Amino acid sequence: MSNEALLAARLGRRTVMKAAAAAAAAGAVPGLQSAVWAAGSDKPEKEEVRIGFIPLTDCASVVMASVLGIDKKYGVKIIPTKEASWAGVRDKLVNGELDMAHVLYGLVYGVHLGIAGPKKDMAVLMTLNNNGQAITLSKKLADKGAVDGASLAKVMAADKRDYTFAQTFPTGTHAMWIYYWLAAYGINPFKDAKAITVPPPQMVANMRVGNMDGFCVGEPWGHRAIMDGIGITAVTTQDIWKDHPEKTLGTTAEFVKKYPNTTRAVMMAIIEAGRWIDASLSNKLKMAETVAEKSYVNTSVDAINQRILGRYQNGLGKTWDDPHHMKFFNDGAVNFPYLSDGMWFLTQHKRWGLIKDHPDYLGVAKQINQVDLYKEVASAMKVSVPKDVMRSSKLIDGVIWDGKNPQAYADGFKVKV
Numbered sequence: 001m002s003n004e005a006l007l008a009a010r011l012g013r014r015t016v017m018k019a020a021a022a023a024a025a026a027g028a029v030p031g032l033q034s035a036v037w038a039a040g041s042d043k044p045e046k047e048e049v050r051i052g053f054i055p056l057t058d059c060a061s062v063v064m065a066s067v068l069g070i071d072k073k074y075g076v077k078i079i080p081t082k083e084a085s086w087a088g089v090r091d092k093l094v095n096g097e098l099d100m101a102h103v104l105y106g107l108v109y110g111v112h113l114g115i116a117g118p119k120k121d122m123a124v125l126m127t128l129n130n131n132g133q134a135i136t137l138s139k140k141l142a143d144k145g146a147v148d149g150a151s152l153a154k155v156m157a158a159d160k161r162d163y164t165f166a167q168t169f170p171t172g173t174h175a176m177w178i179y180y181w182l183a184a185y186g187i188n189p190f191k192d193a194k195a196i197t198v199p200p201p202q203m204v205a206n207m208r209v210g211n212m213d214g215f216c217v218g219e220p221w222g223h224r225a226i227m228d229g230i231g232i233t234a235v236t237t238q239d240i241w242k243d244h245p246e247k248t249l250g251t252t253a254e255f256v257k258k259y260p261n262t263t264r265a266v267m268m269a270i271i272e273a274g275r276w277i278d279a280s281l282s283n284k285l286k287m288a289e290t291v292a293e294k295s296y297v298n299t300s301v302d303a304i305n306q307r308i309l310g311r312y313q314n315g316l317g318k319t320w321d322d323p324h325h326m327k328f329f330n331d332g333a334v335n336f337p338y339l340s341d342g343m344w345f346l347t348q349h350k351r352w353g354l355i356k357d358h359p360d361y362l363g364v365a366k367q368i369n370q371v372d373l374y375k376e377v378a379s380a381m382k383v384s385v386p387k388d389v390m391r392s393s394k395l396i397d398g399v400i401w402d403g404k405n406p407q408a409y410a411d412g413f414k415v416k417v
Contacts, residue, residue: 110171132326134222340403
């Protein structure tokens, strides 16, 4: 694509026309790029952008935007910064060491509300991926017959002892998936078990030494537990909620306000990287080879390259192809920051006592989710957006979430704190 076409895609027809008109009036040399820069336009205010990530497969669109040089097309340089824990990501976002992050949906909301550490106004720019997490039960539990939610409930009822389940951050996605799943089978994650927080890359090692009975985390660590013979996949998160929101591109509200052009440029680069990943089998395999490297996820390629193609096994001999595996773009359906998605996390924070009173569910989501900004970026890239900022989904327990009455939804669960 020519420089002219690229810039037109970046800035959108309206900005380009304005810039060209300004340049013509000033007698500038013909040519779109010089015209736009002459007019001041949308040049990124900050050209190097540090984006934190945790070693998980779903950091891929951030990593590939940098590795493939897609970021340069949009006038920025993405510096992917590997972090050890979600708490570390939180702290560095809040204090400005990181500009943005590949980050848990519920972490952004938790920081905004002040229930997940320091309180700071936050922003969800876009969803990075749908699906692709899993709940793993230890091989010891599986050997006793606990291989899914129903059989786990039976084993726990028959063998009364202290059970421990791990998630990756108290207000994050993995915590909400494992709590929701346990509760769907009548297990209260706080009264019937102990919930602990463990960073994703440490999950497998902790299960190996017997520190937990089960965990929820993103890939490749669910598949890694099977490869290492220490765990089985009891359920995938897409079986809990098909096409659920997962990681986001998160930052502070302050960053968006101070660097709006930079923010848009980064969003464009990452959307394009997600589109590239989802475009072909060979691209997915190239992505797996890249993110498996030591500087990113630091695991073997075969721990990543099966489940990103939807090829699953549970560690007990069952194999299946799952069309609802991890997606990064899916014709634009993945990336839209639905208000109802953010609101859902708030309902679960209320359900599990992380927030005391009902918040203004819709109001908080509108503060955090940058819907208008996303629409602006999507329009410039000719990416389709949904007509509604809410979406409806039926979860594993048969309960429908549509965002229409969040207070009644949060209060309606039988199993809660």
